[in-house]
Amino acid sequence: MQEYRALRIHRDANDTFSVAIESVAAATLPDGDILVRVHYSDLNYKDALGATGNPGVSRNFPHTPGIDAAGVVVEDATGQYRPGDRILISGYDFGMNSPGGLAEYCRVPLQWTCPCPPQLDLREAMIYGTAGLTAAMCFDKLARLQHKAINETRLLISGASGGVGSLAIAMAAKLGYQVVAMSGKAHAHKRLYELGATEVVAADEWLLANKKALLRPSWDCAIDTLGGDALFNIIKATEREGSVVACGLAANAGFSATVYPFILRGVALLGVDSAEQPNDYKCKLWLRLATDLKPAALKSMCEEVSLEQVPNILEKMRAGDSQGRYLVRIAD
Ligand SMILES: NC(=O)c1ccc[n+]([C@@H]2O[C@H](COP(=O)([O-])OP(=O)(O)OC[C@H]3O[C@@H](n4cnc5c(N)ncnc54)[C@H](OP(=O)(O)O)[C@@H]3O)[C@@H](O)[C@H]2O)c1
Incomplete structure (x- = not known):
């Protein structure tokens, strides 16, 4: 060559x-x-x-x-x-x-x-790519603090129509979560239900700074791909002892916050960095992506x-x- x-x-x-x-x-x-x-x-x-x-x-x-x-x-x-x-x-x-x-x-x-992994073809692997690995890591992190049965857990996923968001919805539905998808695209809602969302919320008002110290608890845990004010609003609307995984900055890298959700509701904020994980951990995640996390519709996603x-x-x-x-x- x-x-x-x-x-x-x-x-x-x-x-x-x-x-x-x-x-x-x-x-x-x-x-x-x-x-x-x-x-x-x-x-x-x-x-x-x-x-x-x-x-x-x-x-x-x-x-x-x-x-x-x-x-x-x-x-x-x-x-x-x-x-x-x-x-x-x-x-x-x-x-x-x-x-x-x-x-x-x-x-x-x-x-x-x-x-x-033998259960995955090369095409399927790249439908996942870094987005899939990131979503898999988010589920791994959430599982560490999971305190309810999965089928009783409401999981919010923001940036829902994006790569990480759409894969996370399909994986979460397969795992049995009640999936609340948050999207800024009205035309994407039908697709989000098809992927496995049980509820879809419009992103608009969640993207704006909100002066309230806490919001009505609306989900048990969350995967946030947006960052910025959306991340803090999502944290403020998380149930007691819930966890929020921050994995993206599609809206904004910075966010301002108070400690109220952490000290009044015990909410945990978790980070995910998929790029620099030890290689043996990544290989284990690929195995999960090939088996228990693999959505039936992956090939068309x-x-x-x-x-x-x-x-x-x-x-x-x-x-x-x-x-x-x-x-x-x-x-x-
Ligand atoms: N931590 C890690 O290891 C890791 C790994 C991969 C990706 N990421 C990060 O995760 C984020 C999502 O990645 P992705 O590959 O899913 O990106 P993507 O395919 O571009 O999707 C991002 C989604 O976020 C929403 N969005 C985009 N711009 C926005 C804005 N200005 N304000 C509000 N919402 C906006 C849109 O969803 P809706 O219209 O449906 O709301 C969009 O589809 C990125 O910030 C990426 O850098 C992190």
Whole structure:
């Protein structure tokens, strides 16, 4: 292999950023243990940020985004995998300061990889991607403080039509939670019920700062992908001894709060960082995603796109107009 196709972000002399699909010399692949032929990748909010040169995503240009990849081992210097083995890569520095999955090939350290569980095909794995791993981690965190039977637990999921939100709804419904989906898109409500929501609430008023110290308890626990005032409103409306997992910042990274929900209702605020988890924990989460968390409709829970369609979708994601998961087909 002399060259491979990749989507790359370029920074020009005026510090503006452009996206191109181009042939890249194989010699530019970084050193690493494992050369992988990528079959599928996906799009996450972080890729949208990276495409506009967000320095928190990458400082190396040209930059190949894609924080997830599913593919087949071409060669493995460690001898851990055999050529043809199916593997998954997610997080760490992949698609950040190291070239990522929106390319026909990648080369990565062994510690960034998990074998693809036999119950999952490569396409399904990338319908999940980082969004699925994040949702799985949220359920793991909630379970640690779970004090009611799951089928009696009302779980609020915000940013419901997004990648993390829609997967979390389908997984929660499978686990048996009563799922309250919060969405800013009226046209998405029907789809959210189809995914397994038992109730859908409009996001509008929840996004605005509210002076009340506490709100009427409306759910036992929550997965919040929005941050900002929405996060604090969600915390204020959580039942006594409930837990809220903060995993995103789609609305705002900052939020101001008082201690009232924590000291008057015993609410717990939990964080999730999916990228830097120990690799053996990620591999366990992939196994759960392949088995008890796997929604029956997983295969249809995405829009499948080509590399050429990616630039438009990254723009939609930045504008908050995206919906659900985007699967990127790299090779059949
Ligand atoms: N902690 C981690 O490890 C981790 C991992 C993955 C993702 N994340 C974060 O989780 C968040 C969601 O990721 P995602 O992949 O699901 O993103 P996504 O597909 O773009 O979905 C985000 C959803 O949030 C809502 N939203 C977007 N912009 C908004 C705004 N300005 N105000 C209010 N609501 C808005 C929309 O849902 P509705 O219209 O339905 O309300 C949108 O569909 C992101 O902030 C991402 O960075 C964190």
